[in-house]
Each structure stands twice: as structure tokens, then as C-alpha cells.
Amino acid sequence: MTMDRSSSQSSSKSSDSPSRDFKVLSIECYKGSSKSDEWTGDMLQTGDIVEELRVGGSANSLIRFKAPFKNGKSGVNKILQEAYKKKDTSILVRVRRGVDEFAELQGCIVPNENKKSYVLRDIVDPNYLVGFLDRTEAECFQLQASRSSRMVNELTKTRIQDGFVSYPWERRMQELLSVPNSSNFLSILLLPKASDRVASRYNDVEDTLARANAWLNAAQASGVPIVFMNIQTESLLTKISGETASSTVNAGSLSDLCNIANASLYGFEDYHGVDIGVVRAIRLWYAPMGGEFSIEIKLREEDTKLGFAISRTEEGFIFISSSVIDEGKESLPATRSGLSNLYKLATETSRLLVVSRLSNQRVLPWMVSSTGAIRCYDTVSLSQKLSLHRHTKVPILLHVFLWDRTMATSSAESTKSKPLSSSVLPSPPQIQLAHRPNENQIQPLSCEGSDPSDINISDSSQPTHLERGAVGDVSFRFQDFSLSSTNWI
Template identity: 30%
Template sequence: MGSDQRVVCVKKVKQKAAEEWDESMPLPGDIIEGIAEGAAANTFIPAKARSELSSQLGSFSRQTEVIWLKVRRGDSVLKLQACVVKKGCSKLQRRFTIRAASDERHVVGLADLTYEQCTALQEMSRKIVTMDSRGFNKEAIKYDWKMKVGTYIPDEGSTVVSSVLFMPLEKEHNIEATTTRTMAWFSAAVSSGAPLVFVNIQTEQITNSKRSNIPAKESARIRQQKYTTDVQRLQGIRLWFLPGVAEVSFKLAPEKGETRFGMNISRIDEVTEKSSLTVDKYQQSSGFIYVHSVTKETAAERAGLGDLLEQANKTGHLVVISRLEGRSLMPSTVSSDGLIHCGDNAEIKETLTSAIEELDSIRIHIMSWPNNMIHQAPQPLDVSTLRPPQC
């Protein structure tokens, strides 16, 4: 055969997810030798040119949607099932093509190509669907999610990892500036004594679907941007971290006659110099809440917070509260005006006051730091559990 002879060939497919291709589909490089309503060898109508094949597909479409293809792929001749679909919307010039019977996204683009061109396309398709690169076929198996969560997560309210979403400031026009501010916040919090463990940092495009996760002011700003231009979007930075090497649970149980739990809490204050030319300093908060003192002979001391505070003071750490009654007290968002959104002081005070008035016990979770001497059972999930086992 002459190298310039042309045959009807699959030139491309519209489905971009090439990893989902398989050998039962028409693939780029397949030479269409014939089409038929059934798979019997003597019923295939030869395909001589793309335009002629389109007309034949149009005739078939009046009788059936599913057809059979006889294709040459390398040295093999295969029979594949396919569906007839219209190509284009013109009523004056209707053209038809085919798609994979198993995937309606897999629409074929046909062309009259040389054997050399078909061979090159077949080699490309072979590399995509070969078992060596695609791996074994996947199967679905059952998994006892409820049991695993109950066994390997400290309690139902824990997600193990936490994150803070940093929105760009009004005058921040590149992601590097937001990233720098994000890492400055993290470094300042750690330097102040918060035992945070860095996990990851990623860019995050903020769209209307995420309005419920950010403050109302941010939602208004996003809506304004959306209606101003279709291409303008807010791009923030999400910082992932572990709240300490573990979250350790403490139960504070008041006794009759007690009017407070005995732990004094406040926000972490970061002391920062105003400028290099002065020694004046001012305080800022990273948004975390910590225990700065424990009263003797109270529920907090009986729970062990007093001993823990002594350890923290010796090692330069803070006793940071990650959750109160299972609800997070950690920062969640930094808005475009620079405000840190975290646990509300008034609501925290109301929760503690209500519990002590009823003499109800409360449960708090503390961020643990490396090598602290907390003796509790069962042991919480710590950061070492997240690492692969040593071989």
C-alpha cells in the first residue's frame, strides 16, 4: 500500500480525561474498516471515507442508536460497540459521528488520514491505556467509617488537622504578599509559645459557593467583584497545621459550693516593636486562647492543669485551648481588612458561666507539645501516628 493512501481514522476524542480511556472504546489511531447494526462478520458496511461514513451513520441513526464498529488497531481487528451522535447543529449540513457506548463524553473526531499518521496516533493511545502506566483495575470495597473514626480519632469533634484561610488585603495584588503575611502570622504564634505544627500551605480561589465559610463583609466584596468582571476572583491562602503534637482532653468537674472552674484564660499576646528607632512596644493577638494561671483547690487544678502549666512555663510553651465542649476555639479566617476571626469571648464566658451555675462538668482540649509529661488514658492521636511506619 502507498504511504499516501488515506483511510477513515479516529483522529481525536473530546473526553480530556485520558486516564479513563480503555480498550473497549474507539481510540485515536483506530482505523474504521466498517460499521453494522449487529456484530456478524458479513453485515459490516465498509467505511471508505469520512464523508461517506457520516452519511451511513445518519442512515443508521434513524433505526438505532447503538451500532458495531470493525476497527483495525495495530495487527488486530476488533469489534467495538458505539453510539451514533450528531455533530454540529446545522440543519442544512447534518454530520454524524460516534461515541463510546460506555461513556457519553467520549465523542470521536473522525478524519481521513494516512497509515503513518494512524500508526503514530495508535502508539500514543497504547501508552495511555497500557496496564503498566494505568495500574490494575479498581474495585469498590466496604469500609467501617464509624468504627475507624471512633477508634483512631480522639473524639467526634476532632478533625486532627486545622486550617486558617487568609484573604488578600485590599491593596494586595499578588499571592506572594498574602503568603508572606500568612507565614508571618504562623511564625509569630509559634514564637509566642503556641505549639503549632506546620502541615501545608495552598492557594485557594474564593467563589460565591464559599460565601458561607467567610464573613459577611467578604461575601459582599466577592459579589461586587463577580458583577464587575467575569475574570476577577479573590485568591487566598489556606494554612494547614496540627493543633500541637496531640490534642489532650481534660474534664473539669466542679464540686458543691465552687463558683468557678479555676482556670484564668486570655488570648495570646505577641509583643512587637513599633519601629527600629524606638523601644516602644505594643501587643497583638494571634487569636488563640490559653490558660495563663490556675487557682489552687479548684476543678482546673484537680484535672491536672496546674501541673501542665508548670511544665509549659519551664519549656517556654503555652497551655493553648483548642476546643471547649468539642467546639473549636481556633482562628478560622483572616479577612481582607486584616481582622482575625476566632472564638467569641462573650460566648466562651457564657458557656463557662452556665456550666458552673449548674455544677456541670466541662471538657476542654489542650494543644500538647513535644516531650510533655501528660499522663492520660486513652492516649490521643498524635503527630507521630500520621507518619508512615518505619521498615
């Protein structure tokens, strides 16, 4: 579309008073431009007076129609209909604005939504749509003069439209995640502690928050390199009845809303008359200090042991409890893969080498039940799976928590293991790496034994005792942990 200003003489009709009361063919805008420039001077606007129509795509087929147009809008609609049926839809519209201001639109003829009339679509911007309307010349001049107020009115009523955009999720999850198709967001869900045997009453939210805080502090004190990220309440629906239902808070009463702020269980009645209870759990979000590090352990025919042992902390984390340092020989898989070096760096900084994934499957604790038991992974079954890897010679892919990014660099220099994406937030400045623990610090590791069928347990003079774990399986707790009391795979 182009715009020109002519100082040539106007027609006698145009030079007459704007108040002259006769019908003209004018422009009506139906849809605005996608570039939002329909209000610029070179675009057609509502109230512009149509001076000329040129229908046809070539010089041979070009037909001109000039104002005044016979039968106004209806006559022009027949012209457009005939051109559309002949598939000759190219059209140029020339309009007048005021006395000596002109504009042009190069468009194509398309049916309107009701298919009873025809409108023009801009060939440069298909979103811009205009039609025709019969008005008096005075009305057209009034519309042209009210352009500013109409722009303000259009601004007020214009709404931003929403829509859907396709996204290559599978490719992005394969290429941009540290572990394909698996997130780096870590959390544990703590259910409120039941205060009776039938779990009809629960301790309050403050008690659950204290448990989450204690679990995090204990994990950090034992050497698990994690930092706090966020905490939130999570509502779980349950069915209640009887005394429990009558004793819970009626959330429908505004006066009782303050009572549920610290309540772990409150109830309401649905439209079927069933008493529904809402149990408020706590979800604790955390992250490893230095992200996760992948270690691929390749196996050989002559391998009879992997060269490392796994155990579990009281908080449910699986960790490398010991590893053989086979300096120079590299005869064991743990030494060849660099796992032994990484374990050595961990022990020198009083950190645990926590295993976060085995074959891309997470092996982290994920829930605390209403009895206080921690849902986590069993070291016996993990040891059995590692032993099957050794027997079948299928490479083992481990992911471990790092406590410092430089550890990954130093380990990668001597091994072929590769670090993962460093998208995890760095550790806050207030988190300092601890020195080796003394007798006044919390001693790490409540260790759980590995698979006895593939493990040698050496004798130790240190006292030990057998305890029943919270999740129901048997674990060994070493009062004084030492490398001579380890379970080797």
C-alpha cells in the same frame, strides 16, 4: 479441573494429519479466572477440542455425549437448554489438546448474556466462563500453537477494573480518631489584603504568603506550641465588573499565564458573558508539637470558682492565662483535674497552654479576612459558657495543645486526665523549646478579658491600655503580664 497426559492410542481421527479439514466442537473462553490461572495447563483454553460431555449431578441422571456431536454447536446448545430446564445443570467437559493431552472442567450450565445460548461456569471459580464454537481441527491446532502470542495479546488489552467497596465510616470515626468525628488537621485561610475600600483590587500572592509567615512566626514567638506542616493556594470565585474586569488578567491567553503566577485576582468571561474573578487565598496547615491532650474538669456543689482564667493572643488563640496552684487541698476544679499542674509546666518552658477545643468544638482561629481581621472565638462568650458549666455542674471537657509528649505523661501521673492518640507528627529536630523570655525577646500575650459577671479583676500597678481589636471587640493588652493581673473564672 484436572489434567492428564495419556500415552494410550489415540483415535484414528486424532492420529490423522492436523491439516485434516473437518468440523469439530471447540472451546471459546469468554471470561478469565479471578486467580489469573486460566493459561495454566489444567484449565480449558480457546481452541481445545471437546471430546466428551457428561450431563447430570448423580450416577442415575448422568448422560454422556461423545464426539462427533450432531449439528455441532447448535446441537450441544439444545442439550444444554434441556438440561437447564430440568434444573440438572451439573456438567463435566473433557477436551483434547494436541494428540495426547487432555483436560477436564467441572462446571454448571448457565444462560449466556443474550439468553439465546448456554455457557459453562466453573464451580470452583464462578468468574471463569467458557462456551462452544464450531471450528475445523486445523484451526484448533493453530490456536493451540499460538497460545504464547495470544497470552501477550491478552496482556496488552487487559484493563484493571474499578469498583466500590463499602466502608464502616461511622465506626472508624468513633474508634480511631483522637476526638470522635473530628480530624487532627488544623489550618487557617488567609484572604488577600484588599488594596482599596471597595475590595476591587488585592495585594499579590507574595503579600499573602508574607502575612501567613508572619502569623505563624508570631504565634510561635508568643508561646503557641505549633509547627508548620504545609501551605497551598486556594481559589475562590467572585463576580467582578467594570474597571476591575478590564484590568484583570485574561487567562485564556497563553502569553498572559506568566502574569497570574503572583496575582491574587484574575478574571475570565463565562459563556453568559459574565465577568468572573478568581481570588487566590492562602491556606496554612499547622500542627501542635505534641498533639492534643484532653482534660475533664468535674464539678462539685461547693465549687464557687473554676480556678483558672482564659485570654486570647493577637493571633486568635485561646489560652489559659492563669491558674491557681492549690497544693495539697485540691479544693478547686482546676487543681483536681490537673489543669493547674499542666499550666505550671507550660509557664516553666515559656509555652502557652492553648485551648484547642471546648466540649469537642474547636476554638481555634480559622480565617483572615481581606481587611486583615482574624476570625476567631470571643473570650467573653467562652467564659459565659464555662460559668454555665459551673452552675449546672456539667463536667467540662477541654483539649489543650502540648509542646512535649512527656508533659502528658507527667500530668497523667498525678491526675485522672487521659492523653489522646499520638498520631500527630513529632516536632522537627530544629524546633527547640525556648527558655524563659528576656527583655530582648518578644513578650507573649496580648490578652483579652473574660466574662466580667463571673470574674474578679484584681488591681495592678502595671500600666495597661485599652485597644479596639481587629475583629471589633474590646480586649485588654497587658504590657507586662503577671499573675496579679488575671481574670478568674
